[in-house]
């Protein structure tokens with residue numbers, strides 16, 4: 001088992017233990033990775049943190065872009081960071097928990113911007129550039145992080161929980 005987990009871009013050491021502890025100050029996660037119950041509770045902690053982060057970002061960005069959103073959901077997806085549905089629901093991948101906050105902000109802006117512009121055309125790219133002048137560089141970082149996250153055994157175990 002990989003002995004690390006990234007939370008908000010920071011490396012947490014993972015230690016095997018009989019009880020679950022997530023220590024955000026010391027950046028340590030203690031658990032028994034074979035116990036579904038531990039994984040489930042870890043998932044709940046990660047979801048909670050991620051939701052808290054995303055909720056305020058989405059509110060701020062929706063206001064800034066003059067759009068209304070319906071609901072924010074966090075899903076376990078294998079193919080993308082986020083998506084936006086026609087009825088204004090924003091879906092974010094639980095994997096986002098591993099990204100540094102500036103990249104989470106970028107993804108949140110991307111999905112909220114889709115409430116204005118559905119596809120990735122010129123006007124969409126303008127919206128991206130307005131807020132993130134370096135968006136192409138950010139796209140590159142995201143690809144790097146995607147591979148990093150894919151390698152995390154612990155997150156993979158959480159991803160497949162029912």
Ligand SMILES: [Zn+2]
Nearest residue numbers: 110111114120
């Ligand atoms: Zn998009």
